[in-house]
Amino acid sequence: MLEFAVITGVKAFMVLNVLLLTCAWTTYLERRFLARMQSRIGPNTAGYRGLLTPIADLIKLLFKEDFIPAAAHKPLYLLAPLMAFIPAMLPLAVIPFGSTINLFGREINLVVSDFNLGLLFILAMTSLGIYGIIMAGWSPNSKFSLLGGLRSSAQMISYEIGLGMSLIGVIMLAGTLNLVELVEQQSSILDWYIVKQPVGFVLYLICAFAETNRSPFDLPEAESELVGGYHTEYSSMRFGLFFVGEYANMVTVSAVATTVFLGGWQGPFLPPVLWFVIKCFAFLFFYIWVRGSLPRFRYDQLMKFGWFVLIPIALANILITALFVLL
Amino acid sequence: MFRVLKEVFIAIPKGMFVVFKQMFHKPVTVDYPFVKPPMAPRYRGLHFLERYDDGSERCVCCGLCAASCPADAIYMEPAETERGERYAKIYEINELRCIFCGFCEEACPEEAIFLGKEYEFASSHRDNFIYTKDDLLVKWPRTKPSEVKFLRPMRRVAWQQSEEGRPQH
Numbered sequence: 488m489l490e491f492a493v494i495t496g497v498k499a500f501m502v503l504n505v506l507l508l509t510c511a512w513t514t515y516l517e518r519r520f521l522a523r524m525q526s527r528i529g530p531n532t533a534g535y536r537g538l539l540t541p542i543a544d545l546i547k548l549l550f551k552e553d554f555i556p557a558a559a560h561k562p563l564y565l566l567a568p569l570m571a572f573i574p575a576m577l578p579l580a581v582i583p584f585g586s587t588i589n590l591f592g593r594e595i596n597l598v599v600s601d602f603n604l605g606l607l608f609i610l611a612m613t614s615l616g617i618y619g620i621i622m623a624g625w626s627p628n629s630k631f632s633l634l635g636g637l638r639s640s641a642q643m644i645s646y647e648i649g650l651g652m653s654l655i656g657v658i659m660l661a662g663t664l665n666l667v668e669l670v671e672q673q674s675s676i677l678d679w680y681i682v683k684q685p686v687g688f689v690l691y692l693i694c695a696f697a698e699t700n701r702s703p704f705d706l707p708e709a710e711s712e713l714v715g716g717y718h719t720e721y722s723s724m725r726f727g728l729f730f731v732g733e734y735a736n737m738v739t740v741s742a743v744a745t746t747v748f749l750g751g752w753q754g755p756f757l758p759p760v761l762w763f764v765i766k767c768f769a770f771l772f773f774y775i776w777v778r779g780s781l782p783r784f785r786y787d788q789l790m791k792f793g794w795f796v797l798i799p800i801a802l803a804n805i806l807i808t809a810l811f812v813l814l
Numbered sequence: 815m816f817r818v819l820k821e822v823f824i825a826i827p828k829g830m831f832v833v834f835k836q837m838f839h840k841p842v843t844v845d846y847p848f849v850k851p852p853m854a855p856r857y858r859g860l861h862f863l864e865r866y867d868d869g870s871e872r873c874v875c876c877g878l879c880a881a882s883c884p885a886d887a888i889y890m891e892p893a894e895t896e897r898g899e900r901y902a903k904i905y906e907i908n909e910l911r912c913i914f915c916g917f918c919e920e921a922c923p924e925e926a927i928f929l930g931k932e933y934e935f936a937s938s939h940r941d942n943f944i945y946t947k948d949d950l951l952v953k954w955p956r957t958k959p960s961e962v963k964f965l966r967p968m969r970r971v972a973w974q975q976s977e978e979g980r981p982q983h
Contacts, residue, residue, distance in 0.1 A: 524833050526842045780833040781826070 571619030
Protein backbone atom coordinates (compact mmCIF):
# COMPACT_ATOMS: atom_id res chain seq x y z
CA MET A 488 0.00 0.00 0.00
CA LEU A 489 2.77 2.38 0.99
CA GLU A 490 4.71 1.43 -2.12
CA PHE A 491 1.69 2.22 -4.28
CA ALA A 492 1.22 5.58 -2.59
CA VAL A 493 4.86 6.53 -3.05
CA ILE A 494 4.97 5.47 -6.70
CA THR A 495 1.73 7.27 -7.51
CA GLY A 496 2.83 10.35 -5.62
CA VAL A 497 6.11 10.53 -7.50
CA LYS A 498 4.33 10.03 -10.82
CA ALA A 499 1.75 12.71 -10.01
CA PHE A 500 4.48 15.12 -8.94
CA MET A 501 6.43 14.57 -12.13
CA VAL A 502 3.41 14.84 -14.41
CA LEU A 503 2.29 18.03 -12.69
CA ASN A 504 5.69 19.67 -13.02
CA VAL A 505 6.21 18.57 -16.59
CA LEU A 506 2.76 19.90 -17.40
CA LEU A 507 3.46 23.27 -15.78
CA LEU A 508 6.78 23.59 -17.59
CA THR A 509 5.14 22.58 -20.86
CA CYS A 510 2.48 25.26 -20.32
CA ALA A 511 5.13 27.88 -19.66
CA TRP A 512 7.17 27.05 -22.73
CA THR A 513 4.11 26.61 -24.91
CA THR A 514 3.50 30.33 -24.44
CA TYR A 515 7.04 30.92 -25.70
CA LEU A 516 6.59 28.54 -28.64
CA GLU A 517 3.29 30.16 -29.49
CA ARG A 518 4.74 33.66 -29.50
CA ARG A 519 7.71 32.59 -31.60
CA PHE A 520 5.76 30.60 -34.18
CA LEU A 521 3.01 33.17 -34.40
CA ALA A 522 5.61 35.86 -34.92
CA ARG A 523 7.23 33.94 -37.76
CA MET A 524 3.82 33.36 -39.36
CA GLN A 525 3.24 37.11 -39.25
CA SER A 526 6.74 37.92 -40.55
CA ARG A 527 7.92 39.17 -37.18
CA ILE A 528 10.81 37.98 -35.01
CA GLY A 529 9.06 37.47 -31.68
CA PRO A 530 10.55 37.40 -28.18
CA ASN A 531 14.31 36.80 -28.52
CA THR A 532 15.95 38.86 -25.81
CA ALA A 533 15.76 36.90 -22.54
CA GLY A 534 18.24 34.05 -22.70
CA TYR A 535 19.37 32.19 -25.79
CA ARG A 536 16.86 33.10 -28.51
CA GLY A 537 14.45 34.24 -25.81
CA LEU A 538 14.16 30.83 -24.19
CA LEU A 539 13.94 32.38 -20.73
CA THR A 540 10.97 34.57 -21.68
CA PRO A 541 8.46 32.47 -19.65
CA ILE A 542 10.58 32.94 -16.52
CA ALA A 543 10.71 36.68 -17.12
CA ASP A 544 6.92 36.65 -17.55
CA LEU A 545 6.51 34.74 -14.31
CA ILE A 546 8.67 37.18 -12.37
CA LYS A 547 6.77 40.09 -13.87
CA LEU A 548 3.41 38.57 -12.94
CA LEU A 549 4.51 37.78 -9.38
CA PHE A 550 5.65 41.32 -8.72
CA LYS A 551 2.52 43.01 -10.01
CA GLU A 552 -0.09 44.41 -7.66
CA ASP A 553 -2.62 41.83 -6.54
CA PHE A 554 -5.76 43.90 -6.89
CA ILE A 555 -9.18 42.96 -5.51
CA PRO A 556 -12.10 45.19 -6.56
CA ALA A 557 -13.95 46.75 -3.62
CA ALA A 558 -17.35 45.50 -4.75
CA ALA A 559 -16.18 41.96 -5.41
CA HIS A 560 -17.63 38.90 -3.73
CA LYS A 561 -14.36 38.01 -2.09
CA PRO A 562 -14.56 34.24 -1.43
CA LEU A 563 -15.68 33.50 -4.98
CA TYR A 564 -13.27 36.04 -6.41
CA LEU A 565 -10.37 34.29 -4.71
CA LEU A 566 -11.62 30.81 -5.52
CA ALA A 567 -12.28 31.36 -9.22
CA PRO A 568 -8.68 31.20 -10.53
CA LEU A 569 -8.13 27.93 -8.71
CA MET A 570 -11.38 26.57 -10.09
CA ALA A 571 -10.21 27.40 -13.58
CA PHE A 572 -6.70 26.11 -12.98
CA ILE A 573 -7.07 22.82 -11.14
CA PRO A 574 -9.63 21.06 -13.39
CA ALA A 575 -7.39 21.93 -16.31
CA MET A 576 -4.58 19.83 -14.86
CA LEU A 577 -6.55 16.88 -13.46
CA PRO A 578 -7.26 15.08 -16.78
CA LEU A 579 -3.55 14.42 -17.20
CA ALA A 580 -3.88 11.94 -14.32
CA VAL A 581 -5.53 9.30 -16.49
CA ILE A 582 -3.52 9.73 -19.66
CA PRO A 583 -0.88 7.06 -20.34
CA PHE A 584 2.48 8.47 -21.40
CA GLY A 585 4.09 5.20 -22.33
CA SER A 586 4.06 1.48 -21.74
CA THR A 587 5.46 -0.02 -18.55
CA ILE A 588 9.10 0.54 -17.70
CA ASN A 589 11.41 -1.29 -15.31
CA LEU A 590 12.75 0.91 -12.56
CA PHE A 591 14.54 -0.37 -9.44
CA GLY A 592 13.24 -3.87 -10.15
CA ARG A 593 9.61 -2.81 -10.30
CA GLU A 594 7.21 -2.69 -13.20
CA ILE A 595 5.93 0.86 -13.40
CA ASN A 596 2.94 1.86 -15.47
CA LEU A 597 3.54 5.22 -17.10
CA VAL A 598 0.14 6.51 -16.10
CA VAL A 599 -0.74 8.20 -12.84
CA SER A 600 -4.04 6.38 -12.46
CA ASP A 601 -5.10 3.38 -14.53
CA PHE A 602 -8.74 4.27 -14.19
CA ASN A 603 -11.62 2.40 -15.83
CA LEU A 604 -13.73 5.48 -16.56
CA GLY A 605 -10.82 7.59 -17.77
CA LEU A 606 -12.53 9.23 -20.71
CA LEU A 607 -15.59 10.07 -18.64
CA PHE A 608 -13.34 11.55 -15.96
CA ILE A 609 -11.73 13.80 -18.58
CA LEU A 610 -15.10 15.02 -19.84
CA ALA A 611 -16.25 15.64 -16.27
CA MET A 612 -13.15 17.69 -15.45
CA THR A 613 -13.52 19.76 -18.61
CA SER A 614 -17.05 20.61 -17.51
CA LEU A 615 -15.83 21.62 -14.06
CA GLY A 616 -13.59 24.25 -15.59
CA ILE A 617 -16.68 26.23 -16.60
CA TYR A 618 -17.44 26.93 -12.94
CA GLY A 619 -14.21 28.81 -12.60
CA ILE A 620 -15.11 30.95 -15.56
CA ILE A 621 -18.63 31.67 -14.37
CA MET A 622 -17.34 32.56 -10.91
CA ALA A 623 -14.62 34.76 -12.35
CA GLY A 624 -17.20 36.50 -14.52
CA TRP A 625 -19.72 37.10 -11.77
CA SER A 626 -17.72 37.70 -8.58
CA PRO A 627 -15.83 40.94 -9.37
CA ASN A 628 -19.15 42.76 -9.90
CA SER A 629 -17.97 44.20 -13.21
CA LYS A 630 -20.10 44.29 -16.35
CA PHE A 631 -17.22 43.48 -18.66
CA SER A 632 -16.28 40.37 -16.73
CA LEU A 633 -19.89 39.33 -16.52
CA LEU A 634 -20.41 39.62 -20.28
CA GLY A 635 -17.17 37.79 -20.95
CA GLY A 636 -18.07 35.08 -18.47
CA LEU A 637 -21.54 34.68 -19.97
CA ARG A 638 -20.18 34.38 -23.47
CA SER A 639 -17.54 31.99 -22.35
CA SER A 640 -19.76 29.69 -20.37
CA ALA A 641 -22.43 29.63 -23.08
CA GLN A 642 -19.82 28.74 -25.64
CA MET A 643 -18.20 26.07 -23.53
CA ILE A 644 -21.47 24.42 -22.60
CA SER A 645 -22.58 24.36 -26.26
CA TYR A 646 -19.37 22.86 -27.54
CA GLU A 647 -19.03 20.40 -24.71
CA ILE A 648 -21.97 18.50 -26.16
CA GLY A 649 -20.17 18.22 -29.48
CA LEU A 650 -16.97 17.25 -27.70
CA GLY A 651 -18.65 14.43 -25.83
CA MET A 652 -20.48 13.21 -28.92
CA SER A 653 -17.33 13.18 -31.04
CA LEU A 654 -15.77 10.78 -28.56
CA ILE A 655 -18.79 8.48 -28.38
CA GLY A 656 -17.98 7.00 -31.81
CA VAL A 657 -14.55 5.98 -30.55
CA ILE A 658 -15.96 4.62 -27.31
CA MET A 659 -18.44 2.46 -29.25
CA LEU A 660 -15.71 1.01 -31.47
CA ALA A 661 -13.31 0.49 -28.58
CA GLY A 662 -15.84 -0.80 -26.10
CA THR A 663 -13.92 0.73 -23.22
CA LEU A 664 -13.49 4.03 -21.42
CA ASN A 665 -10.08 3.05 -20.11
CA LEU A 666 -7.41 5.10 -21.85
CA VAL A 667 -4.66 2.54 -21.29
CA GLU A 668 -6.70 -0.10 -23.11
CA LEU A 669 -7.65 2.46 -25.76
CA VAL A 670 -3.98 3.07 -26.56
CA GLU A 671 -3.17 -0.64 -26.57
CA GLN A 672 -5.84 -1.18 -29.22
CA GLN A 673 -4.12 1.29 -31.56
CA SER A 674 -0.92 -0.68 -32.10
CA SER A 675 -0.64 -0.16 -35.87
CA ILE A 676 -1.31 3.05 -37.76
CA LEU A 677 -4.37 1.51 -39.41
CA ASP A 678 -5.87 0.92 -36.00
CA TRP A 679 -5.56 4.55 -34.99
CA TYR A 680 -8.98 5.98 -34.38
CA ILE A 681 -8.21 8.92 -36.65
CA VAL A 682 -8.39 6.37 -39.50
CA LYS A 683 -11.47 4.62 -38.18
CA GLN A 684 -13.25 7.80 -37.06
CA PRO A 685 -12.08 10.68 -39.30
CA VAL A 686 -15.32 12.60 -38.85
CA GLY A 687 -15.11 12.14 -35.12
CA PHE A 688 -11.56 13.48 -35.14
CA VAL A 689 -12.48 16.61 -37.08
CA LEU A 690 -15.43 17.21 -34.76
CA TYR A 691 -13.21 16.71 -31.72
CA LEU A 692 -10.68 19.12 -33.17
CA ILE A 693 -13.23 21.88 -33.70
CA CYS A 694 -14.94 21.36 -30.35
CA ALA A 695 -11.60 21.24 -28.56
CA PHE A 696 -10.64 24.60 -30.03
CA ALA A 697 -13.93 26.07 -28.82
CA GLU A 698 -13.66 24.33 -25.47
CA THR A 699 -10.26 25.82 -24.73
CA ASN A 700 -11.35 29.30 -25.90
CA ARG A 701 -8.75 29.41 -28.62
CA SER A 702 -8.97 31.17 -31.94
CA PRO A 703 -10.97 30.98 -34.15
CA PHE A 704 -13.33 30.57 -31.17
CA ASP A 705 -11.56 32.97 -28.81
CA LEU A 706 -14.63 35.16 -28.34
CA PRO A 707 -14.49 35.10 -24.53
CA GLU A 708 -11.32 37.16 -24.57
CA ALA A 709 -11.56 38.73 -28.01
CA GLU A 710 -8.92 41.40 -27.52
CA SER A 711 -10.32 43.65 -30.21
CA GLU A 712 -13.94 43.49 -29.04
CA LEU A 713 -14.10 42.93 -25.30
CA VAL A 714 -11.99 44.45 -22.58
CA GLY A 715 -10.51 41.09 -21.70
CA GLY A 716 -13.33 38.66 -21.03
CA TYR A 717 -13.92 36.91 -17.74
CA HIS A 718 -10.46 37.70 -16.33
CA THR A 719 -10.74 41.47 -16.86
CA GLU A 720 -10.63 42.26 -13.14
CA TYR A 721 -7.81 39.90 -12.26
CA SER A 722 -4.22 40.95 -11.95
CA SER A 723 -0.89 39.55 -10.85
CA MET A 724 -0.60 35.80 -10.37
CA ARG A 725 -4.37 35.36 -10.22
CA PHE A 726 -4.46 36.37 -13.84
CA GLY A 727 -1.43 34.14 -14.30
CA LEU A 728 -3.43 31.18 -13.01
CA PHE A 729 -6.12 31.77 -15.63
CA PHE A 730 -3.42 32.06 -18.23
CA VAL A 731 -1.67 28.87 -17.18
CA GLY A 732 -5.05 27.19 -16.86
CA GLU A 733 -5.83 28.03 -20.47
CA TYR A 734 -2.54 26.60 -21.65
CA ALA A 735 -2.94 23.57 -19.39
CA ASN A 736 -6.30 23.05 -21.08
CA MET A 737 -4.58 23.18 -24.45
CA VAL A 738 -1.96 20.65 -23.40
CA THR A 739 -4.64 18.41 -21.90
CA VAL A 740 -6.76 18.54 -25.01
CA SER A 741 -3.70 17.74 -27.12
CA ALA A 742 -2.86 14.83 -24.86
CA VAL A 743 -6.42 13.50 -25.05
CA ALA A 744 -6.46 13.83 -28.82
CA THR A 745 -3.13 12.03 -29.00
CA THR A 746 -4.33 9.26 -26.75
CA VAL A 747 -7.75 8.77 -28.26
CA PHE A 748 -7.18 9.43 -31.95
CA LEU A 749 -3.46 9.41 -32.70
CA GLY A 750 -2.42 6.16 -31.07
CA GLY A 751 -1.03 7.59 -27.84
CA TRP A 752 2.53 6.46 -27.18
CA GLN A 753 2.45 3.83 -29.94
CA GLY A 754 5.00 4.28 -32.68
CA PRO A 755 8.03 2.62 -34.25
CA PHE A 756 11.76 3.01 -33.41
CA LEU A 757 11.57 5.84 -30.88
CA PRO A 758 10.78 5.28 -27.18
CA PRO A 759 7.06 5.50 -26.35
CA VAL A 760 7.28 8.61 -24.18
CA LEU A 761 9.01 10.46 -26.99
CA TRP A 762 6.28 9.49 -29.43
CA PHE A 763 3.70 10.83 -27.02
CA VAL A 764 5.56 14.11 -26.69
CA ILE A 765 6.03 14.43 -30.46
CA LYS A 766 2.36 13.86 -31.15
CA CYS A 767 1.30 16.26 -28.41
CA PHE A 768 3.55 19.00 -29.69
CA ALA A 769 2.38 18.43 -33.26
CA PHE A 770 -1.13 19.02 -31.99
CA LEU A 771 -0.05 22.11 -30.04
CA PHE A 772 1.67 23.42 -33.15
CA PHE A 773 -1.58 22.91 -35.02
CA TYR A 774 -3.27 25.07 -32.39
CA ILE A 775 -0.80 27.86 -33.04
CA TRP A 776 -0.99 27.40 -36.77
CA VAL A 777 -4.77 27.76 -36.74
CA ARG A 778 -4.48 30.83 -34.55
CA GLY A 779 -2.17 32.35 -37.14
CA SER A 780 -4.49 31.50 -40.03
CA LEU A 781 -8.17 31.79 -39.24
CA PRO A 782 -10.17 34.88 -38.29
CA ARG A 783 -12.51 34.94 -35.31
CA PHE A 784 -16.12 33.80 -35.56
CA ARG A 785 -18.99 36.15 -34.92
CA TYR A 786 -20.94 35.20 -31.82
CA ASP A 787 -24.16 34.18 -33.61
CA GLN A 788 -22.11 32.25 -36.17
CA LEU A 789 -20.41 30.46 -33.33
CA MET A 790 -23.66 29.37 -31.73
CA LYS A 791 -25.27 28.46 -35.03
CA PHE A 792 -22.22 26.44 -36.02
CA GLY A 793 -22.21 24.59 -32.73
CA TRP A 794 -25.87 23.71 -32.57
CA PHE A 795 -26.93 23.41 -36.21
CA VAL A 796 -23.80 21.97 -37.79
CA LEU A 797 -21.57 20.19 -35.30
CA ILE A 798 -24.17 18.45 -33.19
CA PRO A 799 -26.19 17.06 -36.16
CA ILE A 800 -23.00 15.81 -37.80
CA ALA A 801 -21.91 14.28 -34.51
CA LEU A 802 -25.28 12.55 -34.15
CA ALA A 803 -25.09 11.24 -37.72
CA ASN A 804 -21.57 10.01 -37.02
CA ILE A 805 -22.75 8.17 -33.94
CA LEU A 806 -25.61 6.62 -35.88
CA ILE A 807 -23.39 5.39 -38.72
CA THR A 808 -20.79 4.07 -36.30
CA ALA A 809 -23.49 2.29 -34.37
CA LEU A 810 -24.69 0.63 -37.59
CA PHE A 811 -21.17 -0.57 -38.35
CA VAL A 812 -20.69 -1.87 -34.83
CA LEU A 813 -24.03 -3.67 -35.04
CA LEU A 814 -23.32 -5.35 -38.39
CA MET B 815 -24.23 23.58 -49.22
CA PHE B 816 -21.68 22.77 -51.93
CA ARG B 817 -20.16 26.23 -51.56
CA VAL B 818 -19.79 25.74 -47.82
CA LEU B 819 -18.12 22.37 -48.27
CA LYS B 820 -15.75 23.87 -50.81
CA GLU B 821 -14.85 26.59 -48.33
CA VAL B 822 -14.21 24.16 -45.54
CA PHE B 823 -12.26 21.53 -47.40
CA ILE B 824 -10.42 23.63 -50.00
CA ALA B 825 -10.25 27.24 -48.88
CA ILE B 826 -9.21 26.69 -45.27
CA PRO B 827 -6.38 24.21 -45.98
CA LYS B 828 -5.21 26.47 -48.79
CA GLY B 829 -5.08 29.48 -46.48
CA MET B 830 -3.37 27.53 -43.77
CA PHE B 831 -0.74 26.33 -46.21
CA VAL B 832 -0.01 29.93 -47.17
CA VAL B 833 0.55 30.73 -43.49
CA PHE B 834 2.81 27.70 -43.13
CA LYS B 835 4.95 28.80 -46.07
CA GLN B 836 5.18 32.24 -44.50
CA MET B 837 7.02 30.73 -41.53
CA PHE B 838 10.08 30.10 -43.70
CA HIS B 839 10.32 33.63 -45.03
CA LYS B 840 12.71 36.12 -43.53
CA PRO B 841 10.91 38.41 -41.07
CA VAL B 842 10.29 41.89 -42.42
CA THR B 843 10.84 43.50 -39.04
CA VAL B 844 14.31 44.13 -37.65
CA ASP B 845 15.63 43.20 -34.22
CA TYR B 846 15.20 46.82 -33.19
CA PRO B 847 17.25 47.86 -30.20
CA PHE B 848 20.15 45.73 -31.47
CA VAL B 849 19.71 46.33 -35.18
CA LYS B 850 18.54 49.73 -36.33
CA PRO B 851 16.49 50.09 -39.48
CA PRO B 852 18.12 52.14 -42.26
CA MET B 853 17.12 55.81 -42.08
CA ALA B 854 15.83 57.85 -44.95
CA PRO B 855 18.57 60.28 -46.10
CA ARG B 856 16.35 63.27 -45.39
CA TYR B 857 15.03 62.02 -42.05
CA ARG B 858 14.35 64.83 -39.58
CA GLY B 859 15.29 63.91 -36.02
CA LEU B 860 16.80 65.73 -33.07
CA HIS B 861 18.32 69.13 -33.86
CA PHE B 862 22.00 70.02 -33.60
CA LEU B 863 23.89 73.28 -33.93
CA GLU B 864 26.88 73.16 -36.24
CA ARG B 865 30.29 74.83 -35.92
CA TYR B 866 32.82 76.28 -38.35
CA ASP B 867 35.91 74.31 -39.10
CA ASP B 868 37.84 76.37 -36.55
CA GLY B 869 35.37 75.35 -33.86
CA SER B 870 33.50 78.65 -33.48
CA GLU B 871 29.73 78.60 -33.42
CA ARG B 872 27.85 79.27 -36.61
CA CYS B 873 24.69 80.57 -35.00
CA VAL B 874 24.50 84.36 -34.89
CA CYS B 875 21.18 84.42 -33.07
CA CYS B 876 19.37 86.19 -35.91
CA GLY B 877 16.04 84.72 -34.80
CA LEU B 878 14.93 83.51 -38.23
CA CYS B 879 14.54 79.95 -37.04
CA ALA B 880 12.38 81.08 -34.13
CA ALA B 881 10.36 83.26 -36.49
CA SER B 882 9.82 80.45 -38.96
CA CYS B 883 8.98 77.90 -36.29
CA PRO B 884 5.25 77.06 -36.62
CA ALA B 885 5.21 75.45 -33.19
CA ASP B 886 7.03 78.32 -31.47
CA ALA B 887 9.46 75.90 -29.94
CA ILE B 888 12.67 77.94 -30.16
CA TYR B 889 13.79 80.55 -27.63
CA MET B 890 17.02 82.53 -27.87
CA GLU B 891 18.82 85.48 -26.33
CA PRO B 892 21.70 87.17 -28.19
CA ALA B 893 25.01 88.50 -26.88
CA GLU B 894 28.28 89.72 -28.34
CA THR B 895 31.82 88.57 -27.85
CA GLU B 896 34.51 91.14 -27.09
CA ARG B 897 35.42 90.95 -30.78
CA GLY B 898 31.92 92.08 -31.60
CA GLU B 899 30.64 88.79 -32.96
CA ARG B 900 27.00 88.15 -32.30
CA TYR B 901 26.19 84.78 -30.81
CA ALA B 902 23.38 83.10 -28.93
CA LYS B 903 23.79 83.42 -25.18
CA ILE B 904 20.74 81.22 -24.64
CA TYR B 905 19.41 78.91 -27.29
CA GLU B 906 16.68 76.49 -26.27
CA ILE B 907 14.44 74.17 -28.25
CA ASN B 908 11.42 72.61 -26.61
CA GLU B 909 11.43 69.20 -28.25
CA LEU B 910 7.94 68.48 -26.98
CA ARG B 911 6.55 71.44 -28.93
CA CYS B 912 8.70 70.81 -31.97
CA ILE B 913 6.89 69.17 -34.87
CA PHE B 914 10.12 68.33 -36.73
CA CYS B 915 9.02 70.19 -39.85
CA GLY B 916 12.56 71.34 -40.62
CA PHE B 917 11.61 74.98 -41.28
CA CYS B 918 14.33 76.19 -38.89
CA GLU B 919 16.90 74.34 -40.94
CA GLU B 920 15.57 75.90 -44.13
CA ALA B 921 15.37 79.39 -42.66
CA CYS B 922 18.87 79.44 -41.21
CA PRO B 923 21.13 81.82 -43.21
CA GLU B 924 24.27 80.67 -41.41
CA GLU B 925 23.90 76.91 -41.96
CA ALA B 926 23.91 76.55 -38.19
CA ILE B 927 20.91 74.43 -37.24
CA PHE B 928 20.14 71.03 -38.70
CA LEU B 929 17.80 68.18 -37.95
CA GLY B 930 19.83 65.04 -37.34
CA LYS B 931 19.07 61.33 -37.43
CA GLU B 932 18.75 60.86 -33.67
CA TYR B 933 15.31 59.76 -32.53
CA GLU B 934 15.93 57.91 -29.27
CA PHE B 935 15.61 60.78 -26.80
CA ALA B 936 12.62 59.60 -24.81
CA SER B 937 12.48 60.67 -21.20
CA SER B 938 10.10 60.33 -18.29
CA HIS B 939 10.39 63.97 -17.30
CA ARG B 940 9.11 66.96 -19.25
CA ASP B 941 12.00 69.20 -18.25
CA ASN B 942 14.41 66.89 -20.01
CA PHE B 943 12.90 67.89 -23.33
CA ILE B 944 14.07 71.51 -23.16
CA TYR B 945 17.30 71.18 -25.07
CA THR B 946 19.79 73.91 -24.25
CA LYS B 947 22.78 75.05 -26.23
CA ASP B 948 25.02 72.60 -24.42
CA ASP B 949 22.88 69.72 -25.62
CA LEU B 950 22.47 71.02 -29.14
CA LEU B 951 25.94 72.19 -30.11
CA VAL B 952 28.11 69.53 -31.69
CA LYS B 953 30.98 68.43 -29.49
CA TRP B 954 34.35 70.07 -30.13
CA PRO B 955 36.72 68.61 -31.12
CA ARG B 956 34.37 66.55 -33.21
CA THR B 957 33.95 62.96 -32.15
CA LYS B 958 32.83 61.99 -35.66
CA PRO B 959 32.95 63.81 -39.00
CA SER B 960 30.09 66.16 -39.72
CA GLU B 961 27.08 64.73 -41.56
CA VAL B 962 26.50 68.06 -43.25
CA LYS B 963 27.92 69.31 -46.56
CA PHE B 964 28.30 73.08 -46.06
CA LEU B 965 27.98 75.64 -48.83
CA ARG B 966 30.27 77.88 -46.78
CA PRO B 967 32.66 75.82 -44.67
CA MET B 968 34.83 78.79 -43.51
CA ARG B 969 34.02 81.99 -41.67
CA ARG B 970 33.63 85.13 -43.76
CA VAL B 971 37.05 86.50 -44.68
CA ALA B 972 36.28 90.01 -43.38
CA TRP B 973 35.75 88.65 -39.92
CA GLN B 974 38.94 86.69 -39.97
CA GLN B 975 40.98 89.75 -40.97
CA SER B 976 39.83 91.94 -38.11
CA GLU B 977 42.49 90.92 -35.70
CA GLU B 978 41.50 92.56 -32.45
CA GLY B 979 38.78 94.66 -30.88
CA ARG B 980 35.49 95.67 -32.40
CA PRO B 981 35.43 96.07 -36.18
CA GLN B 982 35.54 99.78 -37.08
CA HIS B 983 32.34 101.34 -38.35
